[in-house]
Amino acid sequence: MWGKRDDMVVHQTEPFNAEPPPAALAGPLTPADAFYSRNHGSIPQIDPSTWRLRVDGLVYRELDLFLADLQERFQPRTEVATLACAGNQRAGLMAVRDIPGQTPWGPAAISTAEWTGVRLADVLAAAGPAPGAAHIAFTAPDVAQVADPPQPFGGSIPLRKALSDEVLLAWSMNGQPLPAAHGGPVRVVVPGYIGARSVKWVQSITALAQPSDNYFQAADYRLLPPDADPTRPGQGFALGPVALTSAILSPDDGASMAAGPTDVAGYAFTGDGRAVVRVDVSPDGGQTWIQASIDDAAGRWAWQQWHATLDLPSGCREITARAWDDAGESQPESPATVWNPMGYGNNSWHRIRVDVR
Amino acid sequence: MWGKRDDMVVHQTEPFNAEPPPAALAGPLTPADAFYSRNHGSIPQIDPSTWRLRVDGLVYRELDLFLADLQERFQPRTEVATLACAGNQRAGLMAVRDIPGQTPWGPAAISTAEWTGVRLADVLAAAGPAPGAAHIAFTAPDVAQVADPPQPFGGSIPLRKALSDEVLLAWSMNGQPLPAAHGGPVRVVVPGYIGARSVKWVQSITALAQPSDNYFQAADYRLLPPDADPTRPGQGFALGPVALTSAILSPDDGASMAAGPTDVAGYAFTGDGRAVVRVDVSPDGGQTWIQASIDDAAGRWAWQQWHATLDLPSGCREITARAWDDAGESQPESPATVWNPMGYGNNSWHRIRVDVR
Secondary structure, three states: OOOOOOOOOOEEEOOEEEEEHHHHHOOOOOOOOOOEEHHHHOOOOOOOOOEEEEEEEOEOOEEEEHOOOOOHHHHHEEEEEEEEEEOOHHHHHHHOOOOOOOOOOOOOEEEEEEEEEHHHHHHHHHHHEEOOOEEEEEEEEEEEOHHHHHHHEEEEEEEHHHHOOOOOOEEOOEEEEOOOOOOOEEEOOOEEEHHHHHOOOOOEEEEEEOOOOHHHHHHOEEEOOOOOOOOOOOOEEEEEEEEEEEEEEEEOOOOOOOEEEEEEHHHHHEEOOEEEEEEEEEEEOOOEEEEEOOOOOOOOOOOOEEEEEEOOOOEEEEEEEEEEEEEOOOOOOOOHHHHHOOOOOOOOEEEEEEEEE | OOOOOOOEEEEOOOOOOEOOOOOOOOOOOOOOOOOOOOOOOOOOOOOOOOOOEEEEEEOOOOEEEHHHHHHHOEEEEEEEEEEEEOOOOOHHHOOOOOOOOOOOHHHHEEEEEEEEEEEEEHHHHHHOOOOOEEEEEEEEEEOOOOOOOEEEEEEEEEEEHHHHOOOOEEEEEEEEEEOOOHHHOOEOOOOOEEEEHOOOOOOOEEHHHHHHHHHHHOOEEEEOOOOOOOOOOOOOOEOOOOOOOOOHEEEEEEEOOOEEEEEEEEEEEEEOOEEEEEEEEEEEOOOOOEEEEEEEOOOOOOOEEEEEEEEOOOEEEEEEEEEEEEOOOEEOOOOOOOOOOOOOOOOOOOOEEEOOO
């Protein structure tokens, strides 16, 4: 389905929501056939030759750009960037307390690709943001029935982020034309922010004084306090930068293995402007830790893959991972302390159980 | 001593290390007589008329600047900034496991002032950083006997941070000439970074390809894994941005009070490029939480003061606070999970015990 490998964990077929088996995320780049897919509506099929991008709002010059205009008028730029769904690892929260109507994402709603396109900043410079512009909103054609009222997907990012070097309007993923399932012909890529802000099939870019009033900016993708009613809009705060997170990709949760040295591997990632500097792995649920070796990242906006070897005695063992960023912050120990009504941002220590014989 | 209020908690008189009683930190700005004081050597007394600043290293033009040069050649700039000692709340770590030779700072090794000076970026622009410059090092005249070998205090920050608008060479604190105890005549102020990088009595600024090799950059002020030997240099990572933290300033830890509504107040702060968006306060050690109201910050680099009213039943009660930043990150629950051999960065939930009658 949608060019994905056969063993994807498909949470929903329409809209299409799927994540790969964790081990498929090993390596610096994720092949397109394994890249997680998070959709709120039907995947549109858009002819690249007729696709047009409108740039409007608080700008001096409104623009209408064909794909060829983007490619010819602006300097191409490539960034390796990790996209992470705000609901990644929601299953860990749902184990604490159910979150009705939400997808139980495991630890693989996160993937990394090399994106090629143009800098959003260059396109905005051509339009000329006018005084008062403080947020850049994106809209797409995919209508989400789950929204209240049903509406096309959209969102916004602060102008400061939109003007950064790393935010792209991308038409290529890992050297290939961007597949429809990942927003082709052109999507926004906002490195370091939750995936929801990297709007696929982007068709308009609007400079605003305030954040977008689209349902997915104003009501959904917000971190609410535990006791909040998720149907009441405007509570909590809109998510932007990704929180520090990590996960174990191998062995599989529930695997059986022989006692002795066991290779453990995973990813660590953090959002806007921070870097992962240390990853700890525990063979005993967090009582003792060793430091993993961390591969060089493929870029400033890419996850870091890590490896460790644990000496596991026989028995039921809980392997745990946690990352540290360059401000000395680490991840919370328990999903119970970060539980929230929409199930976002579960960055608690990742835990798997293995049966060691 | 050093113009401080009488009720300072003096951890050491020489070098002078003191923090105010927590309640003295209520309010957006901290008076100079309550501002925490962290020193590694004797406080130098420097005549402002003879003070000179040398700018050298990987620059096109070396500079020698008197205070009058700084004040006349560059545009003055004022920033409200919170400075936080990397060892703030170390006492909470020492309660888990002792940390010999380190000061048991409570939650008041953090303070906020309005600083006036010039932008470090403007001074660096006058010197012209040369290719290869990646770090800006600061040195001071205060010799630290605790260093190995004994040496004047120093440190460095990445060039990217040094070129930001907010980093100052400051000669004024809360509208008064900078007191000797706070680095007068001129100190560095690096908002959002641990206090150790805001070098007092700065006498030279050097552009380097690598971080400073000063003891306080290369060996001290590093976050080590729990099992590391703190006497072995170069382990862990050098601290820079401040980790998300918060504390209860009133009531006092150990206070007695009547049952019923009780006002609780405190601060929340986070480092480079993040914002505090929520503070939770618990009347029962973290089982249930209410959201505090957060005062507007006095500036982008200042802490946020918060207030809540808890309804406390009689008995021994544990009041707990934790903050959330705009990436959806929160603080770790337990100091045991962040314990480290030098006792830095204890940003676990702050807890006080009160006796409710």
